Amino acid sequence: MFKKTSIFIFMVLVPYVAMTQYILSGTVIDATSGQRLAGANVVILNSPYGAVTNDAGYFSIKKLPWGNYPLKISYVGYKSYIDTIKIDRNLYLKIELQTVAHMQEEVMVKATRVDISVPTTFSELHRKEIRKLNTGRDLPYVLQMSPSVVASSDAGTGIGYTSLRIRGTDMTRINVMVNGIPLNDPESQQVYWVDLPDFASSTDNIQIQRGVGTSVNGAGAFGASINLLSTKISDEPQTIIHASGGSFNTLRNYISFSTGKSSSGFALDGRLSRITSDGYIDRASANLKSFFLSGGYYGKKSLLRINIMGGKEITYQAWEGVPSELLDKWRTFNPAGLYTNEYGDTLYYKNQIDDYQQDHYQLLYSLSPSSNITLNLAAHYTHGFGYYESFREDAKYSKYALPDLIIGNDTIRKTDLINRKHLDNDFAGTTFSFIYEKNPRWRFTLGGAYNYYKGQHFGRIIWARYASASFPENDYYRNEGIKKDFNIYGKASWEMTKYLSWFADMQYRRVDYKIEGIHDDQRRLDQSHLFNFFNPKAGMNISFNERQRLYLSLAVANREPSRDNYRDADEGYTPQPERLYDLELGYEWSDTHLQFGTNFYWMQYKNQLVLTGKINNVGDPIMMNVPDSYRAGIELQGNAQLAPSLHLIANLTLSRNKIKNLTEYVDNWDTGDQQSIYYKETDISFSPPVIAGLSIQYMPLQSLTFMLQSKYVGKQYIDNSSSNERKLHPYFVSDLRIDYSLSIPYIRNMNLFFVVNNIFDHKYESNAWVYSYIYENQRRKMDGYFPQAGIHFIAGLEITL
Numbered sequence: 065m066f067k068k069t070s071i072f073i074f075m076v077l078v079p080y081v082a083m084t085q086y087i088l089s090g091t092v093i094d095a096t097s098g099q100r101l102a103g104a105n106v107v108i109l110n111s112p113y114g115a116v117t118n119d120a121g122y123f124s125i126k127k128l129p130w131g132n133y134p135l136k137i138s139y140v141g142y143k144s145y146i147d148t149i150k151i152d153r154n155l156y157l158k159i160e161l162q163t164v165a166h167m168q169e170e171v172m173v174k175a176t177r178v179d180i181s182v183p184t185t186f187s188e189l190h191r192k193e194i195r196k197l198n199t200g201r202d203l204p205y206v207l208q209m210s211p212s213v214v215a216s217s218d219a220g221t222g223i224g225y226t227s228l229r230i231r232g233t234d235m236t237r238i239n240v241m242v243n244g245i246p247l248n249d250p251e252s253q254q255v256y257w258v259d260l261p262d263f264a265s266s267t268d269n270i271q272i273q274r275g276v277g278t279s280v281n282g283a284g285a286f287g288a289s290i291n292l293l294s295t296k297i298s299d300e301p302q303t304i305i306h307a308s309g310g311s312f313n314t315l316r317n318y319i320s321f322s323t324g325k326s327s328s329g330f331a332l333d334g335r336l337s338r339i340t341s342d343g344y345i346d347r348a349s350a351n352l353k354s355f356f357l358s359g360g361y362y363g364k365k366s367l368l369r370i371n372i373m374g375g376k377e378i379t380y381q382a383w384e385g386v387p388s389e390l391l392d393k394w395r396t397f398n399p400a401g402l403y404t405n406e407y408g409d410t411l412y413y414k415n416q417i418d419d420y421q422q423d424h425y426q427l428l429y430s431l432s433p434s435s436n437i438t439l440n441l442a443a444h445y446t447h448g449f450g451y452y453e454s455f456r457e458d459a460k461y462s463k464y465a466l467p468d469l470i471i472g473n474d475t476i477r478k479t480d481l482i483n484r485k486h487l488d489n490d491f492a493g494t495t496f497s498f499i500y501e502k503n504p505r506w507r508f509t510l511g512g513a514y515n516y517y518k519g520q521h522f523g524r525i526i527w528a529r530y531a532s533a534s535f536p537e538n539d540y541y542r543n544e545g546i547k548k549d550f551n552i553y554g555k556a557s558w559e560m561t562k563y564l565s566w567f568a569d570m571q572y573r574r575v576d577y578k579i580e581g582i583h584d585d586q587r588r589l590d591q592s593h594l595f596n597f598f599n600p601k602a603g604m605n606i607s608f609n610e611r612q613r614l615y616l617s618l619a620v621a622n623r624e625p626s627r628d629n630y631r632d633a634d635e636g637y638t639p640q641p642e643r644l645y646d647l648e649l650g651y652e653w654s655d656t657h658l659q660f661g662t663n664f665y666w667m668q669y670k671n672q673l674v675l676t677g678k679i680n681n682v683g684d685p686i687m688m689n690v691p692d693s694y695r696a697g698i699e700l701q702g703n704a705q706l707a708p709s710l711h712l713i714a715n716l717t718l719s720r721n722k723i724k725n726l727t728e729y730v731d732n733w734d735t736g737d738q739q740s741i742y743y744k745e746t747d748i749s750f751s752p753p754v755i756a757g758l759s760i761q762y763m764p765l766q767s768l769t770f771m772l773q774s775k776y777v778g779k780q781y782i783d784n785s786s787s788n789e790r791k792l793h794p795y796f797v798s799d800l801r802i803d804y805s806l807s808i809p810y811i812r813n814m815n816l817f818f819v820v821n822n823i824f825d826h827k828y829e830s831n832a833w834v835y836s837y838i839y840e841n842q843r844r845k846m847d848g849y850f851p852q853a854g855i856h857f858i859a860g861l862e863i864t865l
Contacts, residue, residue, distance in 0.1 A: 088149070089124040090157030092117050092137060101161065103192040104139040107812065114807055115766055119711060120657075124766055137161070138299060173244045173293055175440060175497030175511045176280050177271055181557060183567050183603030183615035184277055185648050185663045185699070187211060189270045191295075196771065196801070198264040199819050199858050200308065200316035200339050202257040204228035206264050207290070209757045210272055211699050211715040214777050216830035218382040220344030220396075220853045221312060222821075223352070225258050225383060225418075227831070230274060231667070231695055232721050232751030233287025236626055239280045240290045243371065244495055245426055245444045246282020247292075250517040250547045251489075251627040253283045259422040259448070260375045261352035262337035265306075265318055269293040274699070275665055276619035276646040278601065279553035279571040281495050281513040286623040286644055287667070294371060297331040297360065300324045302812065308860025310819075312853070314341040316860070325362055332359045344853035346398040347412065348382035360428075367430040374423035381416050381452065385833060385848020395827070395851045403457045403480065413455035413482070420450030420487070438499040440511075446491040451484040453526075464525060464540040465586055466532040481528040483540075485584065489519035493549075505559035512552035519545045519627075523584055543581025543589050545627055550574045553599075563608065567617070569601040575624050579631070589631055595641055597622035603648075612653050619646045625687075629673055632686045640689050643670040657705040667695040674748070674784055676728055692724040693748060711761040721751035728785055731837040739838060747786045750831075752794070754778035767805040774798040782832040782847070790836070790845065795828035797852075813864040818857065825855040 092104045100121025107114040108125070113133075115123040128151050137145040142161040149155065178184050187210050189197070197206045201222030204215035208228070218225040227235055236253040239246070248255050257263075271291045280289050301324040309315045315338075322333035334357040341350050353376045360369035381400040390397050401416030427443045458478045461468050469476040493515030501507045522542035553571035560566060578592040603617030625639040633639055650663035671689040697719030704712045722745050729738045756776040763769045780792040799821045806814040834847040 085127045085129055086151050087124060087126050087154045088128055088135075088151060088157070089122070089155070090159055091121045092123065092139065092159045092161060093121055094142075095160035095162045101139050101142070103190075104137055104161070105812070107136050107138075109134040109136055114813070116805075116813075118708070118763070119705060120708070122708070126766070142299075144299060173241075173291060174438065174499060175509050175555075176241060176244050176278070177291055178273065178278055180613060180652070181559075181565060181567075181605060182278065183605045183617045183648075183650075184273055185275055185650055185665070186271055186273045186277070187701075188272070191268045194264055194267055194270065196803070199801075199817075199860075200262060200314070202226040202261070203264055203267075204257060207270065207272065208775060209713075209715075209759055209773055211701055211757070212274060212697075212717045212719075212755055213272075214752065214755060214830070216850060217852065218345070218831075218850060219341070219348035219350065219379075220851055221314065221341060221856070223314065223339060223341045224343060224348060224350040224377075224379045225256070227257075229750060230272070230288035231665070231697065231717070231719065232748060234750070236283075237286035237623065238288045238290060239283050239285035240292070241280060241282065242292045242424075243294055243426060243428060243442070244281060244291075244440070244497075245442055246280075246493075246513070246515065248283040249489075249519075250283065250491060250515065250549060251519050251545045253623075253626045256420075258350075258352070258375075258377045258379065259420060260373065260424075261339055261354045261377060262316070262318060262335075263292075263354065263356075263373070263375075265320065265337060266295045266335050266356040266373070267292050268296045274663075275617075275648050275667065276599075276601065276621045276644060278555065278569050279511070279551070279599065281511075281551065282515065282549070284573065284597070284599070284621050284623040286621050286642065294356070294358065294373075295320075295322075295333060295335075297333055297358070297362065298322045298324055303865040304862065305865070306860065306862045308817075308858055310858030311856035312342045312344055314858060315339070316858075320356075329362045330360070331362060332357075334358065343380070343382065344396060344856075345382045345386075345851070346396045347380045347400070347416075348398060349380045351378045352376070365432045367428070369426075369428045371426040371428070372424070373426075374421065376421045377418070379418045381418060381454070385831075385850050388845075388847050388849055391829070391849060391851065401455055403455050415453055415482075416455060418450070418452040420448065420452075422446065422448040436501045436503075438497075438501075440495075440497040440499075442495045444491075444493060444495075447489070448491075449486075449488045451486040453482060453484045456481050456483060461532055463585070466540070469530050469532050476530050479528050479530040479532075481525050483523055483525050485521075485523045487519065487521055489517065491515065491517045505565075507557045509555040510553075511555075513550070515547075515549045517545070517547040517549075519547075521545070521581075541582045541584045541586065543579060543583060546578045548576040563606060565605045565607070567601075567603045567605070569619075571597075571599040571601075573597040573599065573622070577624065579627070583631060591630060593624070593630070595622075595624050597624075597641070611655060613651070615648070615650050615652075617646075617648045619648075620644070621646065625673060629687050634686060637686075639673060639687065640671050642672050642689070644668070645670075659701075659703040661699075661701040663699045665695070665697055665699070669693045669695075672723075674723065674726075676726065676784065690723050690726055693722060695719060695721045695748070695751065697721075709763045711763075713757075713759040713761075715757045717755040719751065719753055719755075721748040721753070722746065723748055723784060726784060728783075730843065733837050733839045734841065741785070743785070746784055747781050749782055749784050750780050750792075752778035752780045754794075767807070769801075769803040771801040771803075772798060773801075777830075782834050783836070785836075790834050790847070792829055792832055792849075795826060795830075797826055797828065798823050811863060811865060813862075815862045815864075816860075817862070818859045820855065820857045822853060822855050827854065828852055 102119045104117040106123045117123045205222040208215040273289045304320045318337035320335035325331045339352040356373040401413035425445045431439045495513040497511035522539045551573040555569040575595040601619035606614040621644045629639040645668040647666040652661040673687040700716045726743045728741045758774045776796045829849040831850040
């Protein structure tokens, strides 16, 4: 009887137990600091069950049947946690991860980065955030939700030629580094993001220092600096396959891999990407390819890493903009390549393209011979080559250094032709840093760099309707720029008391720049310039407690004029270097679920180079030094975890950007002269007084996330006259992203995503240019605006193996 009863009870209970489902949850933290780790992977091996920790380090896996499971928790830079757990009830775990013994990549950029112990204004994006924001658009759009950032796209979609401004400061005044190595083109001081398409997919961390910041390598930080750290080697082997597509025939595909670190410390990772798009603007197509390959040795006290990365872009020209009178009628009009054939038909030249390739090589070495000393040494080489091709209608032979064509008694002075303007450049150098930390309260850094640049600029005619004495291999102009840049800096931080710390930073920079040869307008450009800059910085931190800090800093920066400033300068006028005095005063408060910060800045310029309408002796606009101008503003930031499933991030910038005692020059077509207009005080162009960003993330399920991002940019003047006739209207744009993660056996993660950009279909322009003139006693203009796409989408799939 007892046996039968036992069998009966067993038969009843077994199905019940099998059907019972439990919840496994927990928190993952750093074993040393106690910091919660967001983005840690939690996986039950050989099963479809898994999760990723949220911003509070929390994870939850639901509907687990009764049983024993092998659990693995991993996070980059930490030893993986592996254990067998028994699930017979709801289980909560607190997991402490230990840091790995190998040296990490962060040491490579330690000398040029800051943390909250340094009194400066900065923000960061980590890999988890970058991956959410990265939909194939260029890096300016990954960064556009950061404080005081405004992004723009020539093609209107964020793919192709893009740019950004920080506090109204353009890219020529923003220092950009990759692994501590300068990325700005030394001559133009620009960063062409299109040359490294999809680089965000190989980026682990981005730090933006607003204002002068601390000493960096390369072009002077004259408003901000952007410091990128490329992908860190994962502890475990993995492969990521990504495929997405959307509006304007946009396609993006990439595959990346990592071998993980071997037991001997060696590792290899890489990526191949391709992005194509027709663009929002007519014919503004982009065909972009890129790669990233990195291999290294990671020892306990040393790190050796080699990075090879490159990009190839072919984009149809879209940089002329849309005339303002067509914005309501034909927003996508693109005048590039426009010509009229012999029958009077209006056509567009199909190969009006920009074709350029840029390859980067980096050798990085770090050594920590003792616990308080770190040495970093890097060598780099970049080679870029390419051209942009243009159809020129009725071009004068004389403009191309060619004689007129004489046929019998007829003299032909003009012809249709196709030309290519080439750029072939080489950029190489070395950087170093020595970091000594006597104890957690005292740190000293000595660093510097030497860089050499050679850029060759030349033009060739590849076709002409009426050929003159030119052949495709003949140059109608050629000039060369050589730039040598050396800097050395010392930084020291001292924690005087528990509540008060000091920071000092001094940099010496020497720039030697020479140009020789003939420009495309047949002028000789021969000139040389030598600069010696001293850039001191100092500040203090007051820590009231673990949650609050107040900081104050004063910094000085100097910047040499760019190639364009010298090339276009009028005869007898030499542009002078600019100087910036930057005052930053900030307060930050943080709690477990709430962070708040505010920062006041005053940026006082001496001899800032601005467009005044002045032209040179061949009619090209030139930039002039203005003695007195400033930017002043307040930046507010907030970050709140309102509920376990609801996260909010917001920022607001209110600013005043002025030039004092400016004289504007306007061409007078009636007289052939220039008319001057005096302004006692006027607004600096492209400097919106209000910039705001809001990001709301809602996670109703562990596998489902909604993210709404909104950006407001206030009115911007497109010249320095503060005229409402020449401005960009304010705009408010919102993007929505939906992510859904699937749990599939033997696949680490499968993520489906759907992005709707400009969800409210707002019509706006993010950039423009203008040329003013007086004709028949009236001020008129020629201009080009850059409309951005209305509502459009992209959807895709990403699989991690």
